[in-house]
Amino acid sequence: MSVSQHSCAVAPEGLPPSPWVGRWLGLLAPGASVLDFAAGSGRHAREARRRGLRATAIDRDAAALAGIGTDIMVRSADLEAGPWPFGDERYDAVVVANYLFRPRFALLAALLAPGGLLIYETFAQGNERFGRPSNPAFLLAPGELYERSRCAGLLVLGYEHGRVARPKPAVVQRVCALRPRAAEDVPVLG
Numbered sequence: 001m002s003v004s005q006h007s008c009a010v011a012p013e014g015l016p017p018s019p020w021v022g023r024w025l026g027l028l029a030p031g032a033s034v035l036d037f038a039a040g041s042g043r044h045a046r047e048a049r050r051r052g053l054r055a056t057a058i059d060r061d062a063a064a065l066a067g068i069g070t071d072i073m074v075r076s077a078d079l080e081a082g083p084w085p086f087g088d089e090r091y092d093a094v095v096v097a098n099y100l101f102r103p104r105f106a107l108l109a110a111l112l113a114p115g116g117l118l119i120y121e122t123f124a125q126g127n128e129r130f131g132r133p134s135n136p137a138f139l140l141a142p143g144e145l146y147e148r149s150r151c152a153g154l155l156v157l158g159y160e161h162g163r164v165a166r167p168k169p170a171v172v173q174r175v176c177a178l179r180p181r182a183a184e185d186v187p188v189l190g
């Protein structure tokens with residue numbers, strides 16, 4: 001892929017949890033651990049907590065996380081520069097929304113425990129017709145999350161790429177991918 005690395009910053013204030021994230025969080029057992037990565041105000045950490053999951057939110061913007069509420073572990077760190085801020089902890093799900101930084105994708109995937117889910121949704125090429133992010137460096141190429149997940153050794157359970165009307169018109173790409181416990185590991189989808 002010839003697209004350069006990027007992160008993106010679009011104000012997350014007031015956004016409801018993503019239905020895509022909610023759909024896949026529903027597969028987790030009560031008490032499962034969820035990391036909201038580049039969490040912003042932590043809408044998905046809060047949604048995980050609301051569902052009886054154990055939530056951690058991490059972002060470099062400590063002020064954004066300040067109002068996240070109780071029973072959520074909060075961490076502040078730069079996720080793109082300097083030492084990787086995770087030790088050997090692993091999560092049953094890692095949620096990433098409206099954020100992308102390609103160079104550390106493999107490290108991100110390695111945060112998944114065996115059986116863990118990567119739940120990812122962000123903007124894709126074509127979004128520039130609707131507004132920000134419009135920088136080509138901030139937009140996923142067709143199939144990119146699918147391919148990056150596969151290359152990280154994950155089993156893709158769900159993938160979508162297309163236009164959405166809410167919370168604002170946009171072109172997005174979404175993946176949910178599993179770190180298999182064993183080659184034959186497949187989840188119960190419901």
Ligand SMILES: C[S@@+](CC[C@H](N)C(=O)[O-])C[C@H]1O[C@@H](n2cnc3c(N)ncnc32)[C@H](O)[C@@H]1O
Binds near residue numbers: 043098
């Ligand atoms: C568009 S917001 C998305 C927030 C949240 N994921 C959501 O969807 O509501 C992007 C987030 O990435 C965070 N971010 C950007 N660069 C970062 C970095 N180098 N380290 C940690 N967080 C970063 C920003 O602080 C911001 O909260």
